[in-house]
């Protein structure tokens with residue numbers, strides 16, 4: 203198996219290059235973060251594979267004539283596969299990373315428009331999960347990848363949203379792009395920011411950063427103090443930090 207020997211050679215080369223004695227190197231404490239990060243990309247990859255789309259299926263999608271949906275969804279699937287590969291490469295440089303083969307379930311879609319709305323919700327949820335994960339990570343190699351994947355999935359979400367709603371950036375927004383803590387992601391609640399109902403307990407939350415709760419508000423995240431709560435308590439700030447997602451579509455629960 204020439205392919206596999208070449209691949210393992212590349213992986214080994216990556217391990218050798220990745221070896222660093224500095225305190226910035228990946229630590230064993232990064233393993234649960236990488237496993238959590240892996241499950242997010244792997245879940246989306248499995249989701250896209252579960253519904254192979256075609257032009258007929260996508261014809262009834264809102265603005266299907268302008269969205270170039272088929273070509274873009276094939277490309278989105280490709281990007282998600284690259285994301286899985288990226289986390290695998292990071293994991294290959296970590297000491298004890300093991301990729302869980304979870305049996306996920308997926309939101310069902312009997313028509314193209316429902317499918318596209320599901321994709322929008324899942325892509326924006328995963329984007330927000332990666333944003334939060336960056337706040338749990340100290341190793342530069344891991345933090346870099348979470349930032350890149352957050353940008354990647356945010357781009358996917360905005361491509362879809364731009365063909366579904368007219369105003370993406372309401373002028374009265376009080377929040378940056380949504381971020382979702384692991385606790386929110388693993389919750390079995392429905393709607394944006396939650397994936398627990400599809401994970402079935404297979405995915406575990408990474409440990410709290412520095413042993414403290416990272417509170418996420420509309421603009422910043424704060425260790426150990428819920429700034430969102432104090433901002434809500436003081437009525438003075440008109441542009442107060444709130445947990446309200448900024449894009450108009452992000453509030454809609456499909």
Ligand SMILES: *[C@@H]1O[C@H](CO)[C@@H](O)[C@H](O)[C@H]1NC(C)=O
Nearest residue numbers: 252253254255256257258259
């Ligand atoms: C098109 O894709 C949908 C969704 O995966 C599937 O249900 C349908 O059978 C496919 N149609 C054709 C003609 O392949």
Ligand SMILES: *[C@@H]1O[C@H](CO)[C@@H](O)[C@H](O)[C@H]1NC(C)=O
Nearest residue numbers: 248301302303304305306307
């Ligand atoms: C993961 O599980 C699925 C079914 O649950 C199986 O089809 C697949 O072969 C498994 N993959 C690996 C790499 O073990």
Ligand SMILES: *[C@@H]1O[C@H](CO)[C@@H](O)[C@H](O)[C@H]1NC(C)=O
Nearest residue numbers: 264265268364365366367368
């Ligand atoms: C999508 O369709 C809706 C409803 O027909 C329309 O209001 C909107 O302008 C369209 N958006 C784009 C980007 O084509």
Ligand SMILES: *[C@@H]1O[C@H](CO)[C@@H](O)[C@H](O)[C@H]1NC(C)=O
Nearest residue numbers: 369372373374375376446450
């Ligand atoms: C922002 O304005 C829209 C209408 O333009 C309104 O529906 C929405 O409730 C407003 N949101 C806030 C947080 O004030």
Ligand SMILES: *[C@@H]1O[C@H](CO)[C@@H](O)[C@H](O)[C@H]1NC(C)=O
Nearest residue numbers: 388389390398399402403404
């Ligand atoms: C969600 O439900 C699953 C069972 O499907 C359970 O294993 C898991 O612990 C639940 N998650 C939470 C956060 O309650």
Ligand SMILES: *[C@@H]1O[C@H](CO)[C@@H](O)[C@H](O)[C@H]1NC(C)=O
Nearest residue numbers: 417418428430431432434445
């Ligand atoms: C922080 O405070 C806000 C506003 O009171 C609240 O909605 C949110 O649930 C709190 N976050 C946590 C993690 O307790």
